[in-house]
Amino acid sequence: MxxxxxxxxxxxxxxxxxxxxxxxxxxxxxxxLVDAGTQPGGQYWRHPDESHPVPDEGEGHHGWRExxxxxxxxxxxxxTGTLTYLRGTQVWLIEPARPxxxxxxxxxxxxxxxxxxxxxxxxxxxxxGGYDRQLPIPGWDLPGVMAAGGVQALLKGNRTAAGRVxxxxxxxxxxxxxxxxxxxxxxxxxxxxEANSPTGWLRNAGGAVRAPAKALEGVEYAxxxxxxRIPYKIRTAVTAIHGTDRxxxxxxxxVDAHGTAIAGTQRTVACDVVALxxxxxxxxxxxxxxxxxxTVDVDGSLIAVVDDRLASTxxxxxxxxxxxxxxxxxxxVLEGELAALCVSEALGVAAAPGGPASEGRIRALQRDRAxxxxxxxxxxxxxxxxxxxxxxLTPETLVCRCEEVTHGxxxxxxxxxxxxxxxxxxxxxxxxMGWCQGxxxxxxxxxxxxxxxxxxxxxxxxxxxxxxxxxxxxxLGQLAxxxxxxxxxx
Amino acid sequence: xxxxxxxxxxxxxxxxxxxxxxxxxxDAGVVAWRTTRNAGxxxxxxxxxxxxxxxxxxxxGVANQRACLTPARGGMELRxxxxxxxxx
Ligand SMILES: Cc1cc2nc3c(=O)[nH]c(=O)nc-3n(C[C@H](O)[C@H](O)[C@H](O)COP(=O)(O)OP(=O)(O)OC[C@H]3O[C@@H](n4cnc5c(N)ncnc54)[C@H](O)[C@@H]3O)c2cc1C
Ligand code: FES
Numbered sequence: 198m199x200x201x202x203x204x205x206x207x208x209x210x211x212x213x214x215x216x217x218x219x220x221x222x223x224x225x226x227x228x229x230l231v232d233a234g235t236q237p238g239g240q241y242w243r244h245p246d247e248s249h250p251v252p253d254e255g256e257g258h259h260g261w262r263e264x265x266x267x268x269x270x271x272x273x274x275x276x277t278g279t280l281t282y283l284r285g286t287q288v289w290l291i292e293p294a295r296p297x298x299x300x301x302x303x304x305x306x307x308x309x310x311x312x313x314x315x316x317x318x319x320x321x322x323x324x325x326g327g328y329d330r331q332l333p334i335p336g337w338d339l340p341g342v343m344a345a346g347g348v349q350a351l352l353k354g355n356r357t358a359a360g361r362v363x364x365x366x367x368x369x370x371x372x373x374x375x376x377x378x379x380x381x382x383x384x385x386x387x388x389x390x391e392a393n394s395p396t397g398w399l400r401n402a403g404g405a406v407r408a409p410a411k412a413l414e415g416v417e418y419a420x421x422x423x424x425x426r427i428p429y430k431i432r433t434a435v436t437a438i439h440g441t442d443r444x445x446x447x448x449x450x451x452v453d454a455h456g457t458a459i460a461g462t463q464r465t466v467a468c469d470v471v472a473l474x475x476x477x478x479x480x481x482x483x484x485x486x487x488x489x490x491x492t493v494d495v496d497g498s499l500i501a502v503v504d505d506r507l508a509s510t511x512x513x514x515x516x517x518x519x520x521x522x523x524x525x526x527x528x529x530v531l532e533g534e535l536a537a538l539c540v541s542e543a544l545g546v547a548a549a550p551g552g553p554a555s556e557g558r559i560r561a562l563q564r565d566r567a568x569x570x571x572x573x574x575x576x577x578x579x580x581x582x583x584x585x586x587x588x589x590l591t592p593e594t595l596v597c598r599c600e601e602v603t604h605g606x607x608x609x610x611x612x613x614x615x616x617x618x619x620x621x622x623x624x625x626x627x628x629x630m631g632w633c634q635g636x637x638x639x640x641x642x643x644x645x646x647x648x649x650x651x652x653x654x655x656x657x658x659x660x661x662x663x664x665x666x667x668x669x670x671x672x673l674g675q676l677a678x679x680x681x682x683x684x685x686x687x
Numbered sequence: 688x689x690x691x692x693x694x695x696x697x698x699x700x701x702x703x704x705x706x707x708x709x710x711x712x713x714d715a716g717v718v719a720w721r722t723t724r725n726a727g728x729x730x731x732x733x734x735x736x737x738x739x740x741x742x743x744x745x746x747x748g749v750a751n752q753r754a755c756l757t758p759a760r761g762g763m764e765l766r767x768x769x770x771x772x773x774x775x
Contacts, residue, residue, distance in 0.1 A: 233737065235758070240736065246705025246758070306737070307756050328738045340718035340731040347735020347755070355710035356703075359732075360718075442729050443718050598733070598741060601725045632740035637733075 199303060199314030201281060203229040205540055206301055206318035208288050208483060211239015212526040213518025214324030215267050216533025218282075221322075222274040224541035229316045230271075230280060233287040233306040233669070237268055239326050240346060241526040243353040257353060257378055259414065260526065267530075283316075287669040291321070291487050291514075299487075299513050304669060319544055320513050322536045323487070323501075324529070325480040327519040330498070332367075332475050332586050333604070333641050335594045336438030336447075345375045345474030358382040360470030364447050366390035366435040367474040369580040373418040375472050380425035387466050389422075390433040392452055395579040434458070435471060436589045444471055456583020475582050478640055479520045482668040485660065487511040492656055494522045496577035497640070499659040505563050506539040507532060515540055524573040531569065535562040587648055596645065597638045599631020607645055617650040619643045619658035635662045693763040695720070702759035709735070709742050709754035712765075720744050720754065720767040727769070743770060 203226075207218045210232035218230040232239075236247050242264045245251050255261030274280035283303065290302035299321045303314040329344035336342070343359055345367060351357045362385045365376040369391075376389045422429055430449070436458050437448040451462035481491060481499055489509035490502040500523075501509050501516040509516050517532035538559050590596075592605030610616040610626040619642050622628065628642045629635025635642070639662030647654040690701040695712065702711035709732050712720060719729035721743055733741040735755050742754040745766040754765075 249703075249705040307753065307758075328734060328736060338728060338730070340729050343732055344734045344736075344739075347732060350735040350755075351710055351713060351732070355706045357706065357710040357713050359713060598730075598739065601723055601728075632743070633738060637739050 199283065199286075199316070201229050201283075201314075201316045203227045203281070203316065203318050204544055204546075205229075205320045205322060205537075206231065206299070206316045207322045207324060208232075208301065209239060209324035209326055209518065210234060210237040210271075210282070211324060211326045211518060211529065212241050213326070213529035213533040213536075214239065214322070215242075215264075215271060216530045217322045217324060217517055217537045218280060218533075219267050219270045219274065220534045220537035221541060222280045223270070224537060225279075225546050226537075226541050226544065228274070228280040229283065229318065231283045231286050231288055231301065231303065231316065233285065235285045237271060237282075238264060239529075240328075240350070241529070243350055245354065245356060251356075257374075257381065260530075263530070286314075288483060289667045289669040291323075291483050291668070293512075294318075297513070306669075318513075320515065320540050321487075322507075322515045322517055322533075322540060323483050323509075323520060324516075324518040324533060324536075325483055325520055326529075327477040327479040327498075327523065328636065329473070330475045330478045330582070330640055331473060331637055332582065333594050333596045333638070334435060334438060334473070334589055335591050336440065336444075337471075337473065338595045338598055339438055339440045339444045340442065341440070341444030341469050342438055342471045342473065345371060345472040346477075348470065348472040349375050349378060352378045352382055356382075358384045359472070360468075361385065362387055362468045363470040363472060364388050364390065364435060364449075364466060364468045365472045365474075366392075366433075366447075367476075368392045368582070369474065369476050370395075370415075370576065371474055371476075372472075373422070375474070376427055377418055377421040377425065379470075379472075380421070380427060384470070386425065386427045387468050388433075388449065389427060389429045390435055390449055391429065391431045391580075392434045392456060392583050393580050394431045394454075434583070434586075434589070435473070436463075438471055439465075444469055447471055452583060456585040457588055476577070476580065477519060477523045478636070479523060480636075481520060481663050482665045484509065484514075484516060484520055485664050486668060487514045489514055489516070491660060491663075493654070493659065494577075495574050496523055497582060497654065498523060499656060499663055506559070507536045508539070522570070522573065523577070524569055528566065528569040528573065531562055531566055535559065535566065538562070582644075587645060596641055597628035597631065597635075599633050599637075600627045600629075602626050602628045602638075604645070607642070608649075611649040617646060618655075618661070619646040620661035622646045622649075623661060629662050634665045639663055691759055691761040691763075693759055693761070693765060695765045696767055700765065704759075706759050707755055708744065708746065708752075708757045708759050708763070708765060711759045712754065720765070722769050724770045730770075744768075
């Protein structure tokens with residue numbers, strides 16, 4: 198059982214949280230870093246188990262040197278004791294502490310043992326990242342269909358290829374590293390299906406984008422696609438997935454600018470893996486539990502409202518990384534540093550002018566963040582979720598995988614019971630009430646509800662699917678072991 | 688690197704040290720290890736990162752462990768099965 202008190206607690210050890218932890222410790226703060234994973238890196242720098250070293254640890258990674266630099270600084274701070282790193286530990290509740298500060302309630306991430314613990318901090322920086330955004334497609338519940346990020350996680354963390362012949366589909370630049378990663382691992386990539394027609398960085402890698410590193414990556418991917426002979430099909434979507442007990446094939450359709458499948462363009466492609474990704478959904482449960490304001494971003498994701506110092510509207514709660522808007526790993530690293538510097542200023546430990554926490558550095562980071570943000574907005578605009586994706590659904594298509602709620606059942610909840618917003622749809626039809634608590638279907642259910650009501654998806658739709666009583670699953674034993682007075686009286 | 692020896696429904700399953708149970712099953716060509724509560728449909732890995740709970744598996748007699756997060760260890764006994772109720 199952990200009971201820790203510190204200056205700043207950071208949730209998440211991905212690019213944002215790792216950077217925040219290192220910079221906060223550099224600035225002289227006493228830091229607790231809590232992460233559900235067993236080693237740092239988050240989703241982006243997921244790598245093989247460090248306790249069984251492999252010679253080419255950073256294979257397939259971008260910015261690997263930046264990661265190893267941050268990681269060695271993290272471990273150095275851990276050794277000196279300025280920083281406590283709680284691995285394999287998830288935060289499942291966040292509450293205000295008395296008289297000030299924030300309490301985080303902890304549980305082991307995979308071990309079912311009832312070892313509840315707490316961290317009490319003067320300030321927290323939430324860096325919970327996100328996960329692949331999904332759209333239901335007929336047959337997407339067949340084994341062999343995976344989130345694109347999950348396929349990537351198998352490769353990066355386990356050196357495991359999800360199958361032999363893959364179709365990678367959805368929208369956005371992230372489909373490219375997934376496809377080239379698979380090809381590199383010896384998987385035949387039958388097609389990348391990009392639902393949009395990005396006129397930006399892949400086709401005009403040098404010009405359209407004022408982000409040199411990204412342009413370079415674009416050229417790299419274009420070369421890899423050519424080398425592995427991977428067909429990159431634009432305005433094409435996987436509109437159905439077939440198989441009995443596992444994926445056997447997919448239907449590819451040409452789609453118009455709104456995602457409507459064009460009649461007569463359907464083609465069947467055999468495969469045993471389908472990697473699906475429609476951008477990312479930030480993980481907002483802790484932000485919502487903290488009572489911080491949220492809003493809808495340009496990509497349709499619910500995100501935390503933050504000011505230019507990344508402070509949320511909840512006292513003592515700063516947010517960095519994907520939870521402030523999906524912007525990629527370099528932006529997450531930058532935000533981690535910005536958050537750490539601003540928090541150390543707020544806590545009164547800012548170094549002398551010119552030192553790491555100087556206002557000059559903060560302003561420079563704010564300028565760079567604005568530039569990266571413009572780039573992210575351009576990417577989101579080029580890769581929207583197709584407006585008419587719901588036309589691909591059949592009445593039998595599962596929308597909620599956990600509770601096995603079909604699209605037909607949701608239509609009934611609308612026509613027979615009048616459900617016309619996500620909250621009502623959830624209480625009548627039970628989507629989002631199962632194991633994953635709406636993490637996978639939340640976006641889709643919000644969009645389905647909005648279409649029933651013939652209006653755009655609202656922040657309230659998304660919020661009602663993103664609010665969870667607990668930010669992470671805990672066992673009854675863990676709940677029973679709770680002593681709610683331990684914090685308030687202490 | 689020496690392989691780890693596990694069992695899946697009593698049959699031998701090998702894993703590389705550092706792999707998750709889900710990755711070891713994938714390498715062995717197993718794509719599903721539980722069936723859903725209502726329709727009895729097969730499920731395996733989906734999100735790959737602990738978010739979706741599709742990959743629930745029984746590990747050494749403890750039900751509902753996420754295969755994508757659980758590190759493989761020598762001697763582990765994995766069992767497929769039907770899904771039980773979600774926690775409220
Ligand atoms: C599966 C997946 C694979 C990806 N692969 C790539 C890729 O190959 N290339 C690419 O450019 N982009 C990739 N992305 C996008 C990329 O991960 C993000 O841009 C980047 O990682 C964002 O950094 P972050 O620090 O905000 O979040 P993350 O990297 O997501 O880190 C968040 C961390 O917080 C932890 N966490 C969250 N909630 C809690 C909690 N309640 N308690 C404890 N810990 C918690 C998580 O376990 C995680 O370690 C991927 C995304 C996903 C979801
Ligand atoms: S695959 Fe989603 S939780 Fe394991």
